[in-house]
Amino acid sequence: MVFNLSLNKKKEFASESYYEIEPEKEPTLEELKEIEALENQNQAKAETNNAFNETEKVKHFAQAFKPIAPPEDYQPKSEDQGDASETSEKTDLKPDTDASLNQEELAKFSKVNELLKKQRAQNNSRSSISYSLPNRTKIHIPIPIYLCEVDGKIIVNVAVNANGDVVDSYVNTSSTSNNECLMERALEYANQSRFSKDPNQKSQLGTITFMFVGKR
Numbered sequence: 745m746v747f748n749l750s751l752n753k754k755k756e757f758a759s760e761s762y763y764e765i766e767p768e769k770e771p772t773l774e775e776l777k778e779i780e781a782l783e784n785q786n787q788a789k790a791e792t793n794n795a796f797n798e799t800e801k802v803k804h805f806a807q808a809f810k811p812i813a814p815p816e817d818y819q820p821k822s823e824d825q826g827d828a829s830e831t832s833e834k835t836d837l838k839p840d841t842d843a844s845l846n847q848e849e850l851a852k853f854s855k856v857n858e859l860l861k862k863q864r865a866q867n868n869s870r871s872s873i874s875y876s877l878p879n880r881t882k883i884h885i886p887i888p889i890y891l892c893e894v895d896g897k898i899i900v901n902v903a904v905n906a907n908g909d910v911v912d913s914y915v916n917t918s919s920t921s922n923n924e925c926l927m928e929r930a931l932e933y934a935n936q937s938r939f940s941k942d943p944n945q946k947s948q949l950g951t952i953t954f955m956f957v958g959k960r
Contacts, residue, residue, distance in 0.1 A: 897924045898921065900915055
């Protein structure tokens with residue numbers, strides 16, 4: 745009687761672990777629109793009423809603030825539409841992956857729009873400031889908050905010392921309005937203005953022009 749025995753070496757299997765790493769969440773379309781609106785707002789605010797030097801023939805036009813709106817594909821959902829949507833989801837057994845706005849996102853749009861409206865009310869985009877001072881650059885000219893009811897161009901004659909401070913000011917007769925409110929505001933802003941230093945100009949004469957657009 746013969747016995748045949750065979751031994752096979754069993755391979756060892758090493759255990760492996762798998763970890764699922766979720767990619768970084770990309771911003772939604774609504775968040776991108778909100779960020780873009782805030783950036784545009786900051787840029788427009790920086791440019792609105794920014795004074796330019798007439799002696800350098802630099803023209804400036806301020807940007808108007810425009811409220812943003814929800815994406816074009818957004819449609820408010822009524823209760824009936826909500827029920828129909830739920831029924832459709834159950835039938836298709838597929839989640840709705842479209843970029844629809846929830847209440848929180850819609851509230852963000854409302855806040856941004858409200859902020860833009862306030863900025864537009866305080867800073868009139870059609871108004872501007874210019875100055876004429878050869879070889880000087882603006883350091884600071886206050887951004888006017890227009891409280892007067894009428895329109896008008898007020899030209900203020902200024903005397904600037906070597907340090908760039910306005911030491912004297914009076915309204916030029918070439919102004920298009922003699923409204924007391926406009927003239928008071930223009931003189932107030934002119935006296936608060938500062939320009940670059942010029943040791944060779946102990947008392948330099950120039951002008952600052954304010955184009956006021958009255959409240960509506």
